[in-house]
Amino acid sequence: MKKLRWGVMGTGKIAGTFAKAVPLSETGILISVGSRTQEAADIFGNEHSMTRRHPSYQSLVDDPEVDAIYISLPNHLHAEWTMKCAEAGKHILCEKPFTLNYPEAVRTIASVRKHGVFLMEAFMYRCHPQTAKLQELVTSRVIGEVRVIQAHFSYNMGPKHENIRLSNPAGGGGIMDVGCYTTSMARLIAGAEPFELKGVGYIGPISRVDEQATAALIFPSGLVANLTCGTQVGVDSELRIWGSEGNIRVPNPWFPGEGENKILVNRAGKDPDVVTVHGSRGLYSLEADTVAQYLEHKEAPSPCMTWDDTLGNMAALDAWRRSIGLVFDAEKINEVKF
Numbered sequence: 001m002k003k004l005r006w007g008v009m010g011t012g013k014i015a016g017t018f019a020k021a022v023p024l025s026e027t028g029i030l031i032s033v034g035s036r037t038q039e040a041a042d043i044f045g046n047e048h049s050m051t052r053r054h055p056s057y058q059s060l061v062d063d064p065e066v067d068a069i070y071i072s073l074p075n076h077l078h079a080e081w082t083m084k085c086a087e088a089g090k091h092i093l094c095e096k097p098f099t100l101n102y103p104e105a106v107r108t109i110a111s112v113r114k115h116g117v118f119l120m121e122a123f124m125y126r127c128h129p130q131t132a133k134l135q136e137l138v139t140s141r142v143i144g145e146v147r148v149i150q151a152h153f154s155y156n157m158g159p160k161h162e163n164i165r166l167s168n169p170a171g172g173g174g175i176m177d178v179g180c181y182t183t184s185m186a187r188l189i190a191g192a193e194p195f196e197l198k199g200v201g202y203i204g205p206i207s208r209v210d211e212q213a214t215a216a217l218i219f220p221s222g223l224v225a226n227l228t229c230g231t232q233v234g235v236d237s238e239l240r241i242w243g244s245e246g247n248i249r250v251p252n253p254w255f256p257g258e259g260e261n262k263i264l265v266n267r268a269g270k271d272p273d274v275v276t277v278h279g280s281r282g283l284y285s286l287e288a289d290t291v292a293q294y295l296e297h298k299e300a301p302s303p304c305m306t307w308d309d310t311l312g313n314m315a316a317l318d319a320w321r322r323s324i325g326l327v328f329d330a331e332k333i334n335e336v337k338f
Contacts, residue, residue, distance in 0.1 A: 004292045007032035007066035007090075009057055009081060011044040014095060015072040019048040021284030027292035028068075034060025057081055061088045068118070068291060071095060074164045075171030076330050079104045082119070083111040091118035093291050097180045097317060098310050100171045100328055105314040109307050118295050121305040121313075123184055127290040130256040130277040131188075131303045134263060137248060137275065138189055142265060144245030146223055149189055151182035153237050153254055154212065154230035165231055166207035169329045173209030175201070175320050179229030181254055183316045186217060186225040188303055189241060193312050194219050199323035204232075215320050246270075258282055 006028050008015050015033075022030040032052035035041040041053035054060040060069065061084050068091035071081055079099040085092050092112065098121045099105045112119045125131055138146055154174065157165065164170040165177050187193065194217040201213025212230030219225070228235055239253035246267035256279055263275040281289070294300040299307050321327070 003027060003029045004091075004288075004295070005029055005031050005065060005067040006288070007034065007052075007060050007063060007069045008044075008072065009034050009060055009069050009085075010072035011035045011040050012072055015044070015070070016047070018070050018072065018284050018288070019044070019050075021282055022288050024282060025285040025288040025292075026281070028288045032060060032063050032066050034058075034063075058084070061085055061090060067091060068093065070122070074167075075176055076100055076169065076328070079108045082108050086112045086115040086117050086119070089115065089117060091291065091295060093120055093122050093287070095122045096184075097121075097171075097176050098314060100330060102311065102314040102318050105311055109311065112298075112307075116298065118291060118298050119307065120291060120294075120300050121310045122287060123181065123305050124283045124287045125181070125254050125256060126184070126188075126304045127287045127300075128256045128261075128277075128279060128283055130250070130253075130261045130263065130279070133275060133277045134248070134250060134253075135188060135303050137263065137265065138241065139191070141243075142246070143241065143243030143248055143267060145221070146189060146241055146243045148240075148242040149186050149223065149225035150240040151185045151225065151253070152228040152235045153178040153181045154228055154233055154235040156234045157231050159206075159232075161206050166204070166209060166211075168208035171328050171330065172207070173211070173326065174213055174229040174231045175199075175210050175317060175326070177229075177231065179210075179213060179215070179227060179320065180313060180317055182227040182229055183215075183320070184305070184309070184313050185239060185253060186227060187309070187312060187316065190219040190221070190223050190225070192219050192221065194225075194316060194319075197316060197319040197323065199320040201324035201326070203324065203326055210321075210324060210326055213320070213324060215323070217316075255283060 034054040038055035199215035
């Protein structure tokens with residue numbers, strides 16, 4: 001099997017994490033990087049043993065040796081460069097959140113569809129067998145009818161206002177950075193889109209983005225979910241699911257790894273059960289292999305992020321931001337209604 005030749009767009013922390021994972025995958029090789037400057041591209045290339053180093057994102061897109069591009073740019077650049085990659089015939093793994101909002105996502109996926117390339121939003125936890133097993137447990141009604149979900153993902157990075165996660169122009173904030181995980185998980189477990197979402201959140205006066213936020217969702221079945229996210233407070237990131245006949249606890253929902261991963265199942269009248277799921281490779285290596293596995297299909301199947309799943313998640317994130325009154329500068333400039 002011919003190895004998929006990867007290029008990395010951007011040289012930040014997550015780009016480095018993915019770059020380290022590709023050589024450990026079964027299907028990929030890392031050959032190229034694109035940055036805003038030659039210096040940054042050279043530093044990244046030296047660190048990850050890449051000889052093809054581009055001083056611009058466009059130069060990476062134009063590289064004829066690259067098959068697929070991992071986009072790890074700030075949120076406000078995702079739509080633009082996903083479309084440019086698609087126009088150049090490059091397959092795409094784009095970091096979450098896919099775009100700034102649902103209208104952008106619709107236009108971007110339309111471009112991808114037109115040019116016939118693979119696309120997946122990079123929710124890496126969706127590519128791990130733990131998530132597939134969790135979905136199986138829920139759909140097999142091991143705890144009966146699911147009625148309540150509690151999903152939290154929040155960390156304390158401190159007041160680092162130079163960071164893009166605390167930048168309104170870059171489309172930052174807790175909802176976009178980690179709230180998108182909790183939203184995607186709740187929607188996966190519910191197997192449906194919420195028909196109502198109400199959120200509250202604190203928008204920092206300097207960052208002008210949400211620094212901590214929560215949301216309550218209700219789904220057509222009557223299932224309710226509580227989501228918490230933030231960049232200025234650390235919380236317990238366990239996933240809890242309660243059903244009519246028991247509950248499920250996932251200690252590490254967002255970063256399952258190699259080796260043993262545990263899902264804890266408690267059913268009424270029965271002894272607690274520990275379901276062990278083995279990860280054959282690291283999380284990001286599995287993600288790279290997922291792209292290669294489904295390349296000809298243009299999108300990976302659920303529980304990986306399908307295109308419809310990405311659109312549904314963006315619509316939910318829009319609703320959450322709308323609830324707390326968070327609008328990005330780019331949306332004001334472009335007069336986006338979301």
